[in-house]
Amino acid sequence: MANSMKKKKSFKESEETELRRGPWTLEEDTLLTNYILHNGEGRWNYVAKCAGLKRTGKSCRLRWLNYLKPDIRRGNLTPQEQLLILELHSKWGNRWSKIAQYLPGRTDNEIKNYWRTRVQKQARQLNIESNSDKFFDAVRSFWVPRLIEKMEQNSSTTTTYCFPQNNNNNSLLLPSQSHDSMNMQKDTDYSGFSNIDGSSTTSTFMSHLTTVPHFMDQNNTNIIDGSMCFHEGNVQELGGYVPGMEDYMVNSDISMECHMADGYSAYEDVTQDPMWNVDDIWQFRE
DNA sequence: AAAACAGGCAACCGCTGGCCC
DNA sequence: TGGGCCAGCGGTTGCCTGTTT
Numbered sequence: 147m148a149n150s151m152k153k154k155k156s157f158k159e160s161e162e163t164e165l166r167r168g169p170w171t172l173e174e175d176t177l178l179t180n181y182i183l184h185n186g187e188g189r190w191n192y193v194a195k196c197a198g199l200k201r202t203g204k205s206c207r208l209r210w211l212n213y214l215k216p217d218i219r220r221g222n223l224t225p226q227e228q229l230l231i232l233e234l235h236s237k238w239g240n241r242w243s244k245i246a247q248y249l250p251g252r253t254d255n256e257i258k259n260y261w262r263t264r265v266q267k268q269a270r271q272l273n274i275e276s277n278s279d280k281f282f283d284a285v286r287s288f289w290v291p292r293l294i295e296k297m298e299q300n301s302s303t304t305t306t307y308c309f310p311q312n313n314n315n316n317s318l319l320l321p322s323q324s325h326d327s328m329n330m331q332k333d334t335d336y337s338g339f340s341n342i343d344g345s346s347t348t349s350t351f352m353s354h355l356t357t358v359p360h361f362m363d364q365n366n367t368n369i370i371d372g373s374m375c376f377h378e379g380n381v382q383e384l385g386g387y388v389p390g391m392e393d394y395m396v397n398s399d400i401s402m403e404c405h406m407a408d409g410y411s412a413y414e415d416v417t418q419d420p421m422w423n424v425d426d427i428w429q430f431r432e
Numbered sequence: 433a434a435a436a437c438a439g440g441c442a443a444c445c446g447c448t449g450g451c452c453c
Numbered sequence: 454t455g456g457g458c459c460a461g462c463g464g465t466t467g468c469c470t471g472t473t474t
Contacts, residue, residue, distance in 0.1 A: 169442075190460075207460075208443065243462060258463075259441055
């Protein structure tokens with residue numbers, strides 16, 4: 147018994163030592179792709195074996211889902227996608243796979259990397275916790291409007307992005323609790339938005355883009371009630387001008403100084419770092 | 433031109449939950 | 454019912470590349 151266990155173990159060890167790790171070669175990619183295109187995904191350990199790969203099933207799965215799958219979108223995240231990530235992260239936190247479901251062609255890994263390298267970097271520079279209210283306020287006041295402006299500039303594409311229904315008051319695109327006193331809603335009808343519990347919530351920025359009371363499911367095939375959508379790069383038609391936005395900016399004690407600051411490069415390409423001029427929003431620093 | 437540094441991203445690791453025997 | 458296997462997920466690591474000195 148002990149002997150057979152030992153044999154089994156040593157066999158397994160020798161099998162494991164043959165497993166390849168690290169970067170995938172072109173040949174491995176081809177083997178995996180060809181196998182899956184002909185036979186489907188199936189069980190990953192089986193896929194690895196049958197495709198003739200010396201990789202774990204796990205490794206094959208990751209490579210396929212994050213890199214080889216035909217519908218993977220590559221390249222920089224668009225302002226729309228960034229905005230969606232900010233919004234969805236404010237609702238769900240680090241639920242990367244869930245967030246990725248709303249960004250067709252983007253992987254959870256890519257979104258996670260984006261968050262860690264871009265968003266958290268900004269938070270670090272500001273010496274703010276990236277999940278803190280203060281950081282959300284900063285994003286609301288600066289990043290979001292700049293992303294929206296960027297969207298207005300890119301008016302050639304027509305991709306539809308869909309926001310899931312708000313079911314809490316923790317939306318990044320909403321005024322925070324601390325800004326409730328600004329009475330944002332008085333000039334604008336936000337009635338298109340409702341929560342699961344029947345109450346209504348507002349989205350400071352997105353609600354002005356369009357108020358379509360439905361959204362597509364994960365496969366973009368079915369329309370689901372109770373959400374908001376906007377069309378990428380077509381903000382003008384949908385209300386690219388953001389009424390109330392200036393109210394928010396002007397009334398916000400956060401935005402005040404930054405908005406007025408000389409030399410503040412508020413309208414540079416927000417899809418690139420830095421998210422904002424750190425020196426100009428020094429007041430966020432703790 | 434080369435070394436040092438920083439950022440971005442692909443890949444790995446460990447945990448969890450579901451399924452099956 | 455408990456153990457093994459597997460897929461999926463989020464966190465972490467390490468390499469590659471571009472930039473700075």
